[in-house]
Amino acid sequence: MAVNTVQHSQHNNKNETNSSTLIPQMPMASPSSSTTFSVNPTDYHLLDEVGSGSTATVYRAIYLPNNRQVAVKCLDLDRFNCNLDDIRKEAQTLSLIDHPNVVSAYCSFVVEHYLWVVMPFMAQGSCLHLMKVAYREGFEEDSIASILKETLKALEYFHRQGHIHRDVKAGNILLHDNGEVKVADFGVSACMFDSGDRQRSRNTFVGTPCWMAPEVLQPGSGYNSKADIWSFGIMALELAHGHAPFSKYPPMKVLLMTIQNAPPGLDYDRDRKFSKSFKEMVAMCLVKDQTKRPSAEKLLKHSFFKNAKPPGLSVKKLFADLPPLWNRVKSLQIKDADQLAQKKTPSAEQEALSQDTTTDSLFSKCKKNSGNLKQDKFMLQVGYNDMPQSEKISGSIVERTPSILENDMEASKTKNQPPKILRTLSGPPVQSMMLGRSLSEKGHAFERFGNENQSLGEKSNRITRQAPNLSGPLMLPNRASANSLSAPIKSSGGFRDSLDDKSKANLVQIKGRFSVTSENLEPVKGSRLRKSASVGDWMSDSKQMPTSQSTKDSANTNNPASLLIPHLQNLFQQTSIQQDLIMNLWNSLQPDEAIDASQNGKLPPLPCSPENKGSVDAAALEREKLLMAEVAELQARMISLTEELTLEKLKHEQLQQQLNNAYSKERNGEKYEVS
Numbered sequence: 062m063a064v065n066t067v068q069h070s071q072h073n074n075k076n077e078t079n080s081s082t083l084i085p086q087m088p089m090a091s092p093s094s095s096t097t098f099s100v101n102p103t104d105y106h107l108l109d110e111v112g113s114g115s116t117a118t119v120y121r122a123i124y125l126p127n128n129r130q131v132a133v134k135c136l137d138l139d140r141f142n143c144n145l146d147d148i149r150k151e152a153q154t155l156s157l158i159d160h161p162n163v164v165s166a167y168c169s170f171v172v173e174h175y176l177w178v179v180m181p182f183m184a185q186g187s188c189l190h191l192m193k194v195a196y197r198e199g200f201e202e203d204s205i206a207s208i209l210k211e212t213l214k215a216l217e218y219f220h221r222q223g224h225i226h227r228d229v230k231a232g233n234i235l236l237h238d239n240g241e242v243k244v245a246d247f248g249v250s251a252c253m254f255d256s257g258d259r260q261r262s263r264n265t266f267v268g269t270p271c272w273m274a275p276e277v278l279q280p281g282s283g284y285n286s287k288a289d290i291w292s293f294g295i296m297a298l299e300l301a302h303g304h305a306p307f308s309k310y311p312p313m314k315v316l317l318m319t320i321q322n323a324p325p326g327l328d329y330d331r332d333r334k335f336s337k338s339f340k341e342m343v344a345m346c347l348v349k350d351q352t353k354r355p356s357a358e359k360l361l362k363h364s365f366f367k368n369a370k371p372p373g374l375s376v377k378k379l380f381a382d383l384p385p386l387w388n389r390v391k392s393l394q395i396k397d398a399d400q401l402a403q404k405k406t407p408s409a410e411q412e413a414l415s416q417d418t419t420t421d422s423l424f425s426k427c428k429k430n431s432g433n434l435k436q437d438k439f440m441l442q443v444g445y446n447d448m449p450q451s452e453k454i455s456g457s458i459v460e461r462t463p464s465i466l467e468n469d470m471e472a473s474k475t476k477n478q479p480p481k482i483l484r485t486l487s488g489p490p491v492q493s494m495m496l497g498r499s500l501s502e503k504g505h506a507f508e509r510f511g512n513e514n515q516s517l518g519e520k521s522n523r524i525t526r527q528a529p530n531l532s533g534p535l536m537l538p539n540r541a542s543a544n545s546l547s548a549p550i551k552s553s554g555g556f557r558d559s560l561d562d563k564s565k566a567n568l569v570q571i572k573g574r575f576s577v578t579s580e581n582l583e584p585v586k587g588s589r590l591r592k593s594a595s596v597g598d599w600m601s602d603s604k605q606m607p608t609s610q611s612t613k614d615s616a617n618t619n620n621p622a623s624l625l626i627p628h629l630q631n632l633f634q635q636t637s638i639q640q641d642l643i644m645n646l647w648n649s650l651q652p653d654e655a656i657d658a659s660q661n662g663k664l665p666p667l668p669c670s671p672e673n674k675g676s677v678d679a680a681a682l683e684r685e686k687l688l689m690a691e692v693a694e695l696q697a698r699m700i701s702l703t704e705e706l707t708l709e710k711l712k713h714e715q716l717q718q719q720l721n722n723a724y725s726k727e728r729n730g731e732k733y734e735v736s
């Protein structure tokens with residue numbers, strides 16, 4: 062493997078302070094191909110966007126020197142608090158991966174603040190995308206068996222090499238025209254989230270809430286390759302139903318449900334169409350005790366896989382009649398953008414709705430429906446430093462109302478957008494020459510959708526491209542092609558670890574991923590977070606999605622009810638989830654550990670007597686009452702402010718009327734007398 066030492070371009074990641082942090086450009090021959098790919102970005106002609114996830118956008122591209130079709134994954138380095146040395150190591154590891162069921166990398170290099178990873182182009186995209194486009198209820202069992210078997214072969218390979226994939230899900234299983242199945246997203250993404258050495262990365266977890274194994278969420282428990290087997294079981298359910306279990310719930314709730322509930326599985330009644338052997342195989346993967354889960358090697362011997370057909374038969378047929386991937390991606394984007402646009406509630410209606418909501422109904426609604434609130438209105442924020450000392454573990458679900466979203470979009474439209482940034486709303490910064498070509502290609506593709514769709518396309522472009530992505534790298538447009546239903550999450554090796562370590566004091570979620578251990582939050586602070594695909598459109602805005610402090614501030618201003626009520630709802634939601642989480646984690650501590658942590662100040666002095674857990678519940682109730690009272694007070698203030706505002710508006714209108722009268726009389730030469 063030749064290593065080109067030419068530094069192509071600098072990127073402005075904050076960690077780039079020591080000499081070893083520049084990522085080397087790595088031209089390399091693909092392990093299974095003799096072609097060498099250059100690290101010169103002008104050698105790549107980016108054509109269409111074929112997918113996007115929480116960390117990257119992926120393009121179909123042509124490698125100009127040999128006219129070969131490739132995929133270029135563009136990871137935004139600004140989004141991560143990453144050690145570039147680690148990225149280099151991981152990129153090297155990635156280049157050494159050589160298995161027919163694993164998507165390897167041809168080369169990687171930095172273009173401005175993007176890491177470009179050049180890979181084989183998998184022409185049918187991910188299983189998740191395929192389900193969204195054509196199989197919303199999931200695939201048939203024969204296709205599932207083949208996809209799972211190929212995936213399992215890749216996992217067996219990873220595990221044999223001592224690796225854990227850590228993000229096994231349908232969004233990371235790619236398909237090719239001939240039915241080939243390959244696992245993607247190994248290596249680079251992992252390292253993007255795992256600064257630190259290998260050992261440390263074992264103590265952190267990159268994953269996606271619905272797919273995460275219980276042991277990676279449990280305080281203090283370690284995990285190993287069996288975590289992939291759990292995710293594999295969840296993915297089996299995802300392929301069978303078209304979505305992962307719990308995917309309709311907010312991430313924090315998913316975490317709790319994964320820990321507390323019985324493992325999900327194929328239901329004997331509801332899933333009658335599936336074989337006993339499939340159900341049994343899934344049940345073997347989804348055992349909470351990781352030691353009781355089979356290894357990938359052992360699982361491959363299960364009868365379910367023995368009978369699996371070759372993918373050329375059972376997978377290839379899935380996309381026989383479908384248009385090319387990039388057109389599917391575009392039409393899905395259009396559909397999603399259209400749905401997004403239709404979700405808008407006129408702000409007046411929103412206000413009326415908000416004002417109708419009483420404290421009681423609001424509270425009970427939040428309590429009762431906390432799990433049913435639409436995922437696509439939520440964004441999860443997890444943080445320590447923003448919270449009072451007594452609430453050091455926090456997980457807040459912030460509801461994003463359609464009217465706020467709308468405002469964001471309007472605001473973004475009015476901002477001055479330098480052409481380059483405008484171009485990069487959904488993609489990497491590339492030379493204008495490449496940009497021109499890429500955009501024109503996109504234009505052609507849109508033409509195929511006819512006039513009606515063309516205008517939708519424009520709308521989609523307006524919404525998805527101009528969505529508020531201007532204030533920071535985290536602001537991604539809401540895209541159909543994103544790894545919907547698969548927002549990854551990252552947590553440290555248990556919450557207790559996080560509490561112990563000041564360097565892990567900030568928790569931030571980046572587009573669905575839990576990004577724990579953020580020592581330097583600068584790239585995130587002030588940035589606006591938005592959506593993740595998978596569990597919906599969770600969005601945040603430093604201005605509009607308040608932390609507890611900004612919520613307080615907003616209560617002190619003359620904000621109209623339509624803005625305040627969603628904040629109150631957020632508070633309720635946030636508080637109830639936090640309470641659940643605190644109680645759950647606290648109760649999972651050993652009594653002596655809890656006392657110890659309280660006494661040495663690592664944990665706030667919760668009124669928890671290990672002998673008498675009932676007092677914890679009482680304290681929680683007490684706290685709930687206090688919060689209710691606070692909210693009632695806030696709401697009363699809000700109502701009175703709203704009334705004042707209405708009065709002022711009335712006065713204003715009257716004055717306006719008088720002025721108009723005076724003006725028209727003056728024009729008519731009459732003398733106006735103020736009444």
Ligand SMILES: Nc1ncnc2c1ncn2[C@@H]1O[C@H](COP(=O)(O)OP(=O)(O)OP(=O)(O)O)[C@@H](O)[C@H]1O
Pocket residue numbers: 111112113114115116117118119132134164180181182183184185186187190228232233235245246250542543544547548549
């Ligand atoms: N080599 C490829 N060929 C074709 N499509 C691809 C390729 N790699 C990725 N994609 C598409 O792009 C999507 C996003 O890619 P990827 O999962 O690597 O991004 P990510 O940001 O790492 O996602 P995640 O949200 O899982 O972290 C995939 O779900 C898939 O649809």
